[in-house]
Amino acid sequence: MRKFASWAKRGLIVLSPLSLAMAMAASAAGPSDSVSPSLRAAMQRDLGLTSAQLSQYLKIERLAAQQEKLQARAQGRNFAGSWIEQSNGSFKLVVATTKVGPQKAAAGIEIRNARHSFAELDASKAQLDAVLARGGKAPAGVYGWYVDVASNSVVVSVGKGKQQAGINFIAASGANAQSVRLVVDEEQPSLRADLKGGLGYLRNPGDGYLYACSIGFTVTQGSTPGYVSAGHCGDANEPVYLELTQQWTLGPRIGTFAASNFPNPGQTGNDYSWIRVDAGHTLSPIVYGWGKGDVTVRGGTEAAVGAAICRSGRTSGWRCGTIEAKNQTVNYSSGETILNLTRTTACSEGGDSGGSFITGPGQAQGVLSGGSGSCKGKQPNNRTRSFYQPLLPILSAYNLTLRTSP
Secondary structure: OOOOOOOOOOOOOEEEOOEEEEOOOOEOOOOHHHOOHHHHHHHHHHHOOOHHHHHHHHHHHHHHHHHHHHHHHHHHHHEEEEEEEEEOOEEEEEEEEOOOOOOOOOOOEEEEEOOOOHHHHHHHHHHHHHHHHOOOOOOOOEEEEEEEHHHOEEEEEEOOOOHHHHHHHHHHHOOOHHHEEEEEOOOOOEOOOOOOOOOEEEEOOOOOOOEEEOOOEEEEEOOEEEEEEOHHHOOOOOEEEEEOOOOOOEEEEEEEEEEEEOOOOOOEEOOEEEEEEOOOOOEEEEEOOOOOOOEEOOEOOOOOEOOEEEEEEOOOEEEEEEEEEEEEEEEOOOOOEEEEEEEEOOOOOOOOOOOEEEOOOEEEEEEEEEEEOOOOOOOOOOOOEEEEEEHHHHHHHHOOEEOOOO
16 A cells, blocks of 8 residues: 655755755746757657747747736736747747737737736636635536636636536636636646655655655755745655655655645645755755756746746656646645646656746746646647646745755
8 A cells, every 4th residue: 555645846956965956947038058958858859849949939938038027017907918829830929918909019929809808817717716715615526727818718627527517616606707618627636646756855754654755946044955845745844855866765864844835635725845954965056957967047037828848856857848827726636725826738747746847948937736647648638737836936935045056
């Protein structure tokens, strides 16, 4: 019998008994040739891009980082969201607006008309979330909900044959039905517990089992070093140990959970933690490169919807996809409902929880919470999704500073 062990969130730190090398992503605002060879290869593989297409994508990614907030301010209350879109093999930044009439845009940007403003869509999603805030629960068969800016709607994800449960949930919430649509998903997201894996860190609570996760990003709280990970990976004051090269082998103690947030089944909350690292270990702002070169963490600039993103984990190594939506509420199969997750098409496996999500140029994005599907077969596909807890709210919640390198 095997018990719960959370996914090592993609992106780990590589530790020796005297060194702790954190798994993190590369920077978000550098030139395209700053993307590490290992990450570039993973992006081309999982996104199905040629080298030339990836270079053009990276240009648009930088454009989105520079223009996304400026465009939102320019559209004001008419702003309906923005995202990176691929069309005929090339990429562009799409800015949606409810303002009628043609508008000029800079090269690489398309202004597109939409029916609902982002504020309207966000208000509809908030009404769905309010059902939980009032003590209600997501009905069986309702997997989650999020604002999908590309379709200008709020998506409620349901299981096969559970459309009526979704309709009843929407009606009970009072959300604007004209802005909400149902999407049938093949599999409910889960926390992906696994007792097998590669590099990572381990808990040994004394029940006869080891529990594995991956390190997210190295941080500091004042002068105290540590790293962030998933909340379901452990509880406050629990010690953690380095996992040696031989899997499931306890190495030296490396630290203790300083704080952890994760709801009980039937309840709602976030999924993040931070681990205070013991003296004698060195933390570096890098992502483990799986034998193909480590990746330096450059910053924590938030990526746009549609942006390419990669994750690193003890089980499945580098895996890439795109950001589909932000601020999704996810109802896991184990009964917990997690708020404010980012939805991606990247795959993940058991043992990857807590690991890092990063952009190609190296901007840290968040830590893996859970997912559906697997990394087997052709990627991406309609079944496979991974969800991460964004990094910036974690840093704010625990008063942490991300470790970076120029």
